[in-house]
Amino acid sequence: MEPSSREMLAKIGRQLDANVFPHVFDNGVVMPSASDVTSSALGKETDDEQQRPRGSAAGSRKGAARWKGTPRRSRQAGASARISSGLLRTTYEAQVASLEKEYPASRVFPDDDGIWLQSESAVLSGLDYGATFLIALPFAPGAGPRAWGFWNDPRGPLWIGPRHTNFFDGSICAFSPGDNVWTEGGNLTSLIDLYTVWAFRHLYLEVMGRWPGRQYSLPPPNEVLNPYYRLAQCKDNELCGCGSLTSRYAECCKPRDLRSDFGRLAQEFVRRMGARLGDRKPPLAIADFASGQGALPSIRDVHNLMASTAPTSKQA
Numbered sequence: 001m002e003p004s005s006r007e008m009l010a011k012i013g014r015q016l017d018a019n020v021f022p023h024v025f026d027n028g029v030v031m032p033s034a035s036d037v038t039s040s041a042l043g044k045e046t047d048d049e050q051q052r053p054r055g056s057a058a059g060s061r062k063g064a065a066r067w068k069g070t071p072r073r074s075r076q077a078g079a080s081a082r083i084s085s086g087l088l089r090t091t092y093e094a095q096v097a098s099l100e101k102e103y104p105a106s107r108v109f110p111d112d113d114g115i116w117l118q119s120e121s122a123v124l125s126g127l128d129y130g131a132t133f134l135i136a137l138p139f140a141p142g143a144g145p146r147a148w149g150f151w152n153d154p155r156g157p158l159w160i161g162p163r164h165t166n167f168f169d170g171s172i173c174a175f176s177p178g179d180n181v182w183t184e185g186g187n188l189t190s191l192i193d194l195y196t197v198w199a200f201r202h203l204y205l206e207v208m209g210r211w212p213g214r215q216y217s218l219p220p221p222n223e224v225l226n227p228y229y230r231l232a233q234c235k236d237n238e239l240c241g242c243g244s245l246t247s248r249y250a251e252c253c254k255p256r257d258l259r260s261d262f263g264r265l266a267q268e269f270v271r272r273m274g275a276r277l278g279d280r281k282p283p284l285a286i287a288d289f290a291s292g293q294g295a296l297p298s299i300r301d302v303h304n305l306m307a308s309t310a311p312t313s314k315q316a
């Protein structure tokens with residue numbers, strides 16, 4: 001990685017650790033948020049939705065002007081209310097038709113139960129290759145999107161995971177529903193922005209050896225497994241998996257977690273969740289499609305359309 005890219009990677013990581021969401025530019029290029037951005041400058045975004053993608057926030061800012069792309073117009077990140085299946089179809093179909101500016105490499109595939117959207121993000125300026133996201137957008141209300149990420153490695157697609165992917169299909173867990181950064185029927189560019197920053201976090205993890213920014217553990221009723229989950233996943237110098245905005249794991253929950261019976265909790269994890277923590281991976285049909293070795297599966301085959309799909313592993 002070029003020194004300038006690494007420097008930018010580090011800067012964006014520092015901002016994520018400070019709960020500052022970076023800018024996401026066209027083609028999914030993540031750039032640091034301008035240093036002069038304050039909450040007051042963000043106008044309506046001064047509520048508690050700190051994870052809102054500020055790359056889609058209003059206006060050009062000094063720091064962003066160095067990038068030759070243009071900051072995006074203000075976008076509504078989410079829909080305000082639960083909407084019907086017909087409305088989901090209408091809103092998604094209208095949006096995928098106009099993604100070519102923000103995500104020009106996007107492709108759409110029809111499906112009996114929704115839309116498949118494939119999109120590409122450069123992730124970081126100067127990076128040799130970017131990421132591809134395969135996103136299932138069901139029309140059934142409540143099902144929610146489900147997406148997988150792959151690095152476009154010249155030797156073949158590399159699944160992006162397992163940190164902050166869902167159990168056990170390895171789909172992207174880029175935000176928690178409680179963060180209110182995106183809801184069903186919301187803006188698709190904002191959704192891909194969130195996936196793009198999630199991929200950026202993985203890149204940072206790979207290069208710098210630690211996850212940047214806030215992270216969560218397991219929601220109820222499985223919070224009893226969290227000492228095991230954190231001990232297995234969190235590094236000492238990452239923000240603690242309890243969701244803390246300021247404390248690193250080593251000085252937050254780790255001393256207490258260490259007093260738990262790791263082996264017993266590992267067994268309990270398998271008993272409750274049905275597989276081991278390390279067993280996350282994308283469905284074969286998804287991996288095959290990503291590598292050009294198979295047809296795209298139907299959304300129904302890789303997504304439980306009957307149930308709410310609140311992520312079991314969360315991160316913001």
Ligand SMILES: [Zn+2]
Pocket residue numbers: 240241242243244247249252253254
């Ligand atoms: Zn903690």
